[in-house]
Structures are given as C-alpha cells and as structure tokens.
Amino acid sequence: MNTKKALLLFILAALFLAACGSAQPKTDSGSFKETVLARYPELKTQKMTTAKVKRVVDGDTFELENGDKVRLIGCNTPETVKPNSPVEPYGKEASDYTKKRLTGATVYLFNDAGDTDKYGRLLRYVFIEGESVMYNELLLQEGYANVMTIQPNVMFSDRFVKTEREARSKNKGLWGAKSASTPSKTGDSPKGGSGKNSEDANQTAACPDPQIKGNINSKKEKIYHVPGSSSYEQTQAEAMFCTENDAKKAGYRKAG
Structure with missing residues (x-):
C-alpha cells in the first residue's frame, strides 16, 4: 500500500512540475x-x-x-x-x-x-x-x-x-x-509655421555628413541655410543637403 501511495505521489508531482513548466511565461x-x-x-x-x-x-x-x-x-x-x-x-x-x-x-x-x-x-x-x-x-x-x-x-x-x-x-x-510661427525680420523664418509642407521633411542627403539645412517658412517658401549664416544655428532642419546645388534642385533658395 505504501509503495502504491509513493508511486501515486511521484506521478502527481511529475505532472505538477510538467504543468508548471509548460505554463511558464516567456x-x-x-x-x-x-x-x-x-x-x-x-x-x-x-x-x-x-x-x-x-x-x-x-x-x-x-x-x-x-x-x-x-x-x-x-x-x-x-x-x-x-x-x-x-x-x-x-x-x-x-x-x-x-x-x-x-x-x-x-x-x-x-x-x-x-x-x-x-x-x-x-x-x-x-x-x-x-x-x-x-x-x-x-x-x-x-x-x-x-x-x-x-x-x-x-x-x-x-x-x-x-x-x-x-x-x-x-x-x-x-x-x-509662439516662436514656431513667428517669422524673422527678413521673412526667412528658421522655424516656419503651421502652413509648412510636412512632405518636404522627407528630403534626404546622400553624403555622410550633410551640412546645409533646408526649411520651409511661414510663407511656404523653401529656404536653405549654409553653415555660418545668420539663421543657421537656430534653424530646425526639415531637409539636409550636401551642396547648394542639391538644395536648389530640390526647389530651395538661399536665405537672404
């Protein structure tokens, strides 16, 4: 009788452990x-x-x-x-x-x-x-x-x-x-406004280290900024270009 009980307990324990293992979360x-x-x-x-x-x-x-x-x-x-x-x-x-x-x-x-x-x-x-x-x-x-x-x-x-x-x-x-929709004195707002075309944010540059920033101002004008220009540092780039020629081909003009 004791042997049967021991065997039964062993089987139940084995089944319990197996169930726990299969239910274990990833x-x-x-x-x-x-x-x-x-x-x-x-x-x-x-x-x-x-x-x-x-x-x-x-x-x-x-x-x-x-x-x-x-x-x-x-x-x-x-x-x-x-x-x-x-x-x-x-x-x-x-x-x-x-x-x-x-x-x-x-x-x-x-x-x-x-x-x-x-x-x-x-x-x-x-x-x-x-x-x-x-x-x-x-x-x-x-x-x-x-x-x-x-x-x-x-x-x-x-x-x-x-x-x-x-x-x-x-x-x-x-x-x-407020700063996101306020044009600069020249009209070349580096932040642009709510009228900007977001599609232009998908412009890309093929070189490993593009430096020219493209942006669209509140008047929906495409402007590019070169390093050293007055608005370069505060411009939030929506497009980056390797050369000024690349920017012009994409329809951007140089910041005035």
Whole structure:
C-alpha cells in the first residue's frame, strides 16, 4: 500500500512540475520584442541590443552605462548644449522630457542601414522597456522634435513625416509655441509655421555628413541655410543637403 501511495505521489508531482513548466511565461525581453515587432514589422531583420541609460545629453541624445552615446534616428529636438549657441526655443522642454523618460531606463535599440554618425554616436531606433511605441516616434508625436531624415537611415521616414504632420495640426509642443510661427525680420523664418509642407521633411542627403539645412517658412517658401549664416544655428532642419546645388534642385533658395 505504501509503495502504491509513493508511486501515486511521484506521478502527481511529475505532472505538477510538467504543468508548471509548460505554463511558464516567456522571458520579458522575448515577449516585449515580439510586441515591438508586431507594431514595427520593418525591424524584424534588424539587430537588437538592450542597455541601460546612464544620462541624457539632450532631447535626442543620451549615454549608456558602457559609455556609448546614442543619437535617435529620424528626429531632431531643439538644441540645448551646442557650444557658444543659445538654447533653442522648446529645447529645454524636450531635454527635460527625455531626461524624465530615459534616465536610468532599460532600452531596446535597433539599427537601420547605418551604424554610427561622424561623432561615433550609435544611430538607433529606441524603445523603453515595457512601452511598444518607439521613443523616436513619441517625440514627434508629442511635438518635442521635428523630422530630420538622413540617408541611409530612412526605414520610417514616411511614418515619421505623417506623425509630425499630425502633431502640427494639433499644435502639440513646439508647434504650439509662439516662436514656431513667428517669422524673422527678413521673412526667412528658421522655424516656419503651421502652413509648412510636412512632405518636404522627407528630403534626404546622400553624403555622410550633410551640412546645409533646408526649411520651409511661414510663407511656404523653401529656404536653405549654409553653415555660418545668420539663421543657421537656430534653424530646425526639415531637409539636409550636401551642396547648394542639391538644395536648389530640390526647389530651395538661399536665405537672404
């Protein structure tokens, strides 16, 4: 009788352990990655890494615990840390928002065709652990950034343009700020206004380090700004060009 009971208890224990094993959930990282890929299937073939954020530099740049710096692909927040340059309108808000969201957070990083920029920063699409909306897109969605597409990292360029267009229509963030719709004295407003054509934000540059900024002002005029010009530093680029000739071919004129 004791032998039968022992055998029965052994069988029940084995069945219990098997049931527990089969019901065991997937690892958090695996399950979260599947959620991300369901929302952004374009990333299925891209390399993914995970890391923890050590500190935030500004709205679109941060440093990992291992010392690597990451620059968000496809979006550009107003400057706050450029040497000898004033803080751009809505730059502090964008920087504070990213500090609040990313500092100390575990992030999932996906690359596009390119790996780093000229400063050695990793160019990545970023996800905060547990949040399936890409952080690059979230900044555009909430009006903390404008689109800046540079080849070869163009996987989500159309999606980002659409997201920015929606943020503008709702006057979110920087698009609702007074400075976003106030033309400069010359009429070549570096910020532009609500009448800008978001489609032009999808202009791209083929060289590795484009310097010429393209922008559309409140009068819907396409203007390009070269390094050293009066409005260059405060201009939020919607298009980047390698040469002035490239800008002119795209229908832009030089800032007066």
